Amino acid sequence: MTKVTAQLSVSVDGFYAGPQFDGDGDWIDSAESAGFFRVTRWVTEATAWRERQGFTGGEQDTNSDVIAETFAAAGAYVMGRRMADGGEVPWGDEPPFRAPVFVVTHRPRQRLLRQGGTSFTYVTDGVASAVEQARAAAGGKNVAVAGGGSLVRQVLKAGLLDELELHVVPVVLGTGLRLLDADLDLGEKEAVELTPTRVIHTPQVTHIRYAVGGRAPLVLDDRGRGGGPTVTAN
Numbered sequence: 001m002t003k004v005t006a007q008l009s010v011s012v013d014g015f016y017a018g019p020q021f022d023g024d025g026d027w028i029d030s031a032e033s034a035g036f037f038r039v040t041r042w043v044t045e046a047t048a049w050r051e052r053q054g055f056t057g058g059e060q061d062t063n064s065d066v067i068a069e070t071f072a073a074a075g076a077y078v079m080g081r082r083m084a085d086g087g088e089v090p091w092g093d094e095p096p097f098r099a100p101v102f103v104v105t106h107r108p109r110q111r112l113l114r115q116g117g118t119s120f121t122y123v124t125d126g127v128a129s130a131v132e133q134a135r136a137a138a139g140g141k142n143v144a145v146a147g148g149g150s151l152v153r154q155v156l157k158a159g160l161l162d163e164l165e166l167h168v169v170p171v172v173l174g175t176g177l178r179l180l181d182a183d184l185d186l187g188e189k190e191a192v193e194l195t196p197t198r199v200i201h202t203p204q205v206t207h208i209r210y211a212v213g214g215r216a217p218l219v220l221d222d223r224g225r226g227g228g229p230t231v232t233a234n
Contacts, residue, residue: 052096075141
């Protein structure tokens with residue numbers, strides 16, 4: 001069965017990049033870039049990622065296996081316009097996805113066809129439409145929400161996400177682009193409930209996979225009273 005999945009590398013304090021780039025100068029030299037490259041270092045060191053980029057070398061280890069598994073499970077991708085535009089030149093003529101990619105955007109653009117089975121379809125009628133089109137194109141495999149973090153929040157907020165995998169890197173960034181924030185528009189006594197389904201630990205990163213249970217009210221428990229009589233003040 002097709003699942004809608006998302007996975008992102010984050011610091012222990014929940015940031016997937018440094019403070020947002022303001023457009024002044026080169027992104028590669030920005031604080032956003034510095035934080036991003038720190039939390040994704042485990043990715044770029046892995047053989048499975050390097051092979052997809054057309055590079056040699058890397059570590060053939062547990063982290064590489066996790067990346068290979070993620071690529072193999074995806075039949076289509078959903079992506080934000082900022083990520084698609086930023087990756088267009090570095091990815092070149094044969095991007096690493098090797099599957100249809102649906103880009104959520106407000107700016108129309110003709111479909112781009114690339115080598116290796118990758119195509120970019122620009123969807124202007126919302127994230128739900130992009131996910132639905134990706135489902136239809138996935139051939140029974142998963143729809144992977146590739147990011148960035150804002151798009152992952154949109155999919156989660158819309159109740160469209162089935163599975164979230166966080167790759168938690170042992171570093172504290174202190175500030176930056178936070179994955180889970182007020183954009184989710186949760187009520188004061190509301191939460192999104194997650195159920196851990198897999199945890200894999202390595203020295204560089206801990207991979208935690210969650211099934212997404214959806215929104216639920218926050219209910220006060222009995223604080224250990226065990227259902228005994230309620231004590232009231234006189």
